[in-house]
Amino acid sequence: MNDQYHHGDLKNALIQAGIEILSKEGVQALSLRSVARRAGVSHAAPYAHFADKEALIAAIAAEGYRKLYAKLTAAQQASGDPLVRLHQTAFAYLQFALDEPDHFRITFAGVVEAERDYPEYVEQSQRCYALVVELVKACQARGLFTDEDTQLFAVSIWSSIHGFAQLAIANQLPGALVSRKSIHDIFRFHLRQLLAGLEKP
């Protein structure tokens, strides 16, 4: 009943159509009309479900966070060592950005001019953040990290990983380095530095 109507679940169909366009044609091809076309409805049909283009983008961004969350949790194979899980999570984060650069970008930059808030987006965002917080807590519980402010650790970790992913998909990692080492090797070094700063002496 949430989204059922004449032709099925259009709201989610539009979101999925948008994600496909991001993946196959890039962000410049993402328009309300192209999304409607792909979903097989008229160009004004989306307005029954989204106030405007920004609201659709917010929904796509929320879905980006949801997908990211799924990939991050899936990457954490049953391992007792929280540091291992942190590594796995970080690589999954990078991989999502490399696999779906436009979806990743829009997830973090699409909903900016909004004084409006999009509760679904905020919720998914916080769920991802909570995942990092949990990892930090696990590390602290094992005495791997100091007992300083958990949130600060989480923000620091997220920043480092996020920044690398952003630079990588923006093609801003220096070409001389990338031709010499794989992105994953560079990232491995980055993670090593990050953990060296975090771990309790």
Added chain:
Amino acid sequence: MNDQYHHGDLKNALIQAGIEILSKEGVQALSLRSVARRAGVSHAAPYAHFADKEALIAAIAAEGYRKLYAKLTAAQQASGDPLVRLHQTAFAYLQFALDEPDHFRITFAGVVEAERDYPEYVEQSQRCYALVVELVKACQARGLFTDEDTQLFAVSIWSSIHGFAQLAIANQLPGALVSRKSIHDIFRFHLRQLLAGLEKP
């Protein structure tokens, strides 16, 4: 002779107009026509200087890197200690992002779908990166960092700082934390962790 023509230096006038629009109205207001209007020329005049909208954005992005470079070097007050200069540079980086979020964003994400290359953009990008490399070299020369691959250090540092700036302007730093501590204090902690990982034991 480079850009002089009927009404003055239109090419740069258009770039500056674009930057002002980014600053005052945001990225959604940046159009070739709005830029032309602000520069006081007809809507097709930009095509004498830019092949298309993406070329204008590339020029705005290059100018973003140029401004960033200026702010980063200006922030490095005459201090012998390269760690101090690194701190100053990092804060200037964050400040630029906070002051001009849309210009900052477009600098790093605007020229993405380009298989074309924009030499001016690449040059300015590399100049900024070289600045970080120089800082790392100075730290290594003083024995503060190990003599491992300088480029890897530089990428790691840039990633950490860049990621924090991105999350900050995307409003993705957790609200509970931001209401408790200033962004600058959170950043200070982040930098402390970063340097703890980098410094030679």
Added chain:
DNA sequence: CGCGTTATCTTGACGATGTAAAGATGCTGC
């Protein structure tokens, strides 16, 4: 000095886009 060439800019046009208004369609609850 004069004239043609070329870079710069204007005007007008076209298709695409975001969005609003008005109408059609079909579900849903009373």
Added chain:
DNA sequence: GCAGCATCTTTACATCGTCAAGATAACGCG
């Protein structure tokens, strides 16, 4: 079974990126 409402289509409009054709003015070559 009917009224109301959510959903969807059609039509319309301003704005956008881009192109083509023309005007204008600087510049080079004779």
